[in-house]
Amino acid sequence: MTTTIAPGTTAVSVRNLRKSFGQNEVLKGIDLDIRQGEVVCIIGPSGSGKSTLLRSLNLLEEPTAGTVLIGETDLTAKGTDINEVRRRVGMVFQSFNLFPHLTVERNITIALERVRGIKGAEARRIAGERLADVGLAQKATARPASLSGGQQQRVAIARALAMAPEIMLFDEVTSALDPELVKGVLNIMTKLAEGGMTMIVVTHEMGFARQVADRVIFMDRGQVVESGTPDAIFNRPESPRLQAFLSEVLT
Amino acid sequence: MGDFLGMFFNWEYIFKVLPDLVLVGLVNTLMLAAAATIIALFIGMLVSMALLSKRRWLRVPAQVYVDVLRGLPTILTIFLIGQGLPYAGFTFLGTSAYPYGIAALGLIASAYTAEIFRSGIQAVHHGQLEAARALGMPYGTAMSLIVVPQGVRNVLPALTNQFISIVKDTSLVYVLGLGIGERELYRIGQDMSQRVGNLSPLVAAGIIYLLITVPLTHLVNWLDRRLRSGKVPVVVEQPADAEPTAQRTFA
Ligand SMILES: Nc1ncnc2c1ncn2[C@@H]1O[C@H](COP(=O)(O)OP(=O)(O)O)[C@@H](O)[C@H]1O
């Protein structure tokens, strides 16, 4: 069932992806290929469609047109088991979205049970390991509300990783955090990237994009305007729109 | 003045009616209310799911059901359902009016309960469903394990209010004609009042209603305050963590 993607092969392939909300065309034909193990950062002004693009990759948004391949699986094809694909594509949100009525450990084990069919001691062992990965093993019995924003976001990352995803999507995961808590989350993401995880990261943290990304994509008004290495994007931006955007965010 | 007091607080009549009130009336009132509540919760939950459905053919009939049952006077509906069910072929409930009364009360309350559940579930942040779906949980699993428990918690005060209404509405099922041993509080008080030509038995019944409803009303207020203040009790955090931990104390 689970197709593991071999190194060097394509992890995500997006062709002519379009998405409209009513009359408002938010994605205007996106083409994107992401290799296994690649870390891609998406930058761009607010409202340019970054979240919509990310959310199309696990079908939280249904594309209006175009195709999305996750590994070999065509997301929009009839008969695709969307829950199986979502298991393979982890997502972390700006607003954490931990389940507030459950303990930190249960936040993780409930998905292990229901999605991967792993129960009891084995589920708790995996939850403990993923929590240790994000430095929060001691918080297993805590309620999300008792954690800081940074800790909650780290739990959210641990929860997504427990599903053993092939790809991780991050949508402005540090934007809701107090400045002093941002670093802890970015450090975990850096570690994850160094471990070889395929990552697509929508972010306003230009420092992170510069240091961790293999490739940076600049989106504006529903299109990929420019794409390249961090060096090319940040030091030699070509399009006037990217130049304008960078001069705004880097001051 | 003495006559006036004696009309409402004649101790002789009150003590005379008390055994029947408690042993028969109170027991029947509570049984009618409990059974109707179970029906209301069960059907109300199903109807609320239909109200929240994306599918029109589920949503529209559910809305009609709610509008009709909420829009009719309770006594009219009790007559219609209580007398109508046997005519409609639901004779398996027997010849006693009691189960028909329960069905009528339960169905009426289910309309209100459906609206209560719907509002509580809608108040749950949509990110909760998204996070659960993004982990790979099917819709039904995500709703029943993540969204509905939080939604129900949101509306515990409203549900308790609904139970109070049901308790009071049990006083209407006498119109279906209850047997001697099936009479609830109101009917027993009223029968005795008519027999002795004095309102004291009815006052005694009223006091028993108040003993049930007033504490519940205060429970509602208490639940409401607790939910508004953040619903999690005081959390004491252990330190030993690099990050400052939000210490949340809810007044
Ligand atoms: N569910 C939705 N319904 C209607 N419009 C939406 C919805 N989600 C996003 N949009 C619109 O799509 C555009 C792009 O939004 P988004 O992808 O969130 O941009 P970004 O993440 O780059 O800020 C915005 O104009 C936004 O208002």
Ligand SMILES: [Mg+2]
């Ligand atoms: Mg966004």
